[in-house]
Amino acid sequence: MKYAQDIAAATQEIFSSMVMLDVTPEEPFKRVDSTLSKSISGIIGLAGTIKGMLAIHLPHEAALAVTTAFLGMDVEEIDEDVCDAVGELANMLGGNMKAIFDPNGGDVQLSMPSTVHGEEYAVDCLADAELVTVPFSFNGQTFMVELQISESN
Amino acid sequence: MGKTVLIVDDSNTMRKIVSRSLRQAGIDFDEILEAGDGQEALDVLAANSVDVVLSDINMPNMTGLEFLKAKSEDDAIKDIPVIMISTETGADIIDEAKSYGAKGAIKKPFTPDLINETLGPLL
Numbered sequence: 001m002k003y004a005q006d007i008a009a010a011t012q013e014i015f016s017s018m019v020m021l022d023v024t025p026e027e028p029f030k031r032v033d034s035t036l037s038k039s040i041s042g043i044i045g046l047a048g049t050i051k052g053m054l055a056i057h058l059p060h061e062a063a064l065a066v067t068t069a070f071l072g073m074d075v076e077e078i079d080e081d082v083c084d085a086v087g088e089l090a091n092m093l094g095g096n097m098k099a100i101f102d103p104n105g106g107d108v109q110l111s112m113p114s115t116v117h118g119e120e121y122a123v124d125c126l127a128d129a130e131l132v133t134v135p136f137s138f139n140g141q142t143f144m145v146e147l148q149i150s151e152s153n
Numbered sequence: 154m155g156k157t158v159l160i161v162d163d164s165n166t167m168r169k170i171v172s173r174s175l176r177q178a179g180i181d182f183d184e185i186l187e188a189g190d191g192q193e194a195l196d197v198l199a200a201n202s203v204d205v206v207l208s209d210i211n212m213p214n215m216t217g218l219e220f221l222k223a224k225s226e227d228d229a230i231k232d233i234p235v236i237m238i239s240t241e242t243g244a245d246i247i248d249e250a251k252s253y254g255a256k257g258a259i260k261k262p263f264t265p266d267l268i269n270e271t272l273g274p275l276l
Contacts, residue, residue, distance in 0.1 A: 013262060014262045017262040017263070017264055018170060018261070018262040018263075067166075070166060070170070071166060071169055071170075072173065080165075081165070081166065084164055084165050084166045085166045087164065088164045088166045088167050091164070091211070091240050091261075092240050092261045092262055094240060095239070095240020095241050095242075095260070095261060096240070098240075098241065098243075099242075099243070102243065103243075104243070104244060104245070105243025105244050105245035105246060106243070106245045110211065110240070110241065112163075112211065112213060
C-alpha cells in the first residue's frame with residue numbers, strides 16, 4: 001500500500017530515538033470502521049497539494065505505556081501529559097511524512113496537532129481520501145498510525 | 154558564571170525531552186528556562202541573562218519564526234544564538250529562520266549526539 005513503508009520507517013525512527021521503545025510494524029490495511037474504543041488519537045492536518053490528516057491511535061493502556069517511556073516517569077491515567085505526548089508524536093509523524101510529500105518545502109502545510117480521547121469516538125476525514133493504516137506492536141501492546149489523504153497536482 | 158539555556162516549545166513533553174537530551178549529551182547548564190511560545194520567550198529573554206535558545210517553529214500565539222524576527226529587531230537580545238528544533242526543517246523554512254539570525258536547526262526526532270554536534274560549537 002502506498003506510503004505504508006514510509007509510515008513504518010518514520011514511526012520506528014521516532015519511537016526508537018525519542019520514546020526509547022522498539023515498535024514492530026504489522027501488515028497495513030484499510031480501516032473501514034472509523035470507530036475507536038477506549039483510545040486516544042493524536043491528529044495532524046495536511047493542507048496544500050496533499051490534503052487530509054495523519055493520526056496515531058493508541059488504546060488507553062498503550063498510551064500510558066508510551067507516555068511513561070517518553071517522559072521517563074510513571075503515568076497512570078489519561079491526563080494532560082498523555083494528551084501532550086500523543087499530540088507531539090502526531091506532530092513528529094506529520095513532519096516526517098511532510099518531508100516525503102514535499103521535499104523542497106512550500107507545497108504542504110501542517111496544522112497544529114490535536115488530540116481526542118474517550119470511551120467511543122470516530123476519526124474520519126475526506127470522503128474521497130486514500131486510506132492506509134499501519135498497526136504496530138510493542139511489549140504486548142498495539143497502536144495504529146493512519147494516513148488519509150487526497151493528492152492533487 | 155554558569156550557562157543558561159532557554160527551551161521554547163508549546164509542548165511540555167517536548168521541553169522535558171529536550172532537557173533530558175541536553176543532560177544525555179553531557180551539556181551541563183546551570184539553569185534551564187522554559188517558554189511555551191515566542192512571546193513568552195521574548196519575555197524570558199528580557200528578564201534573564203540567557204546564553205543560548207533552543208526553539209520550536211510551529212507554535213500558537215507567536216511562532217518560532219515570528220519570535221526570531223522580533224528578537225532580531227531588539228538590540229538587547231539580537232545576538233543571543235538560537236537553534237531551531239522542529240519537525241519542519243524544509244529548506245524554505247530554515248532559510249527564513251537563518252535570515253532572522255538562527256544559527257542552525259535540529260530535526261525532530263533527534264538524538265543527544267545531534268544536539269551535542271549542533272549546540273556544542275556555540276557554547
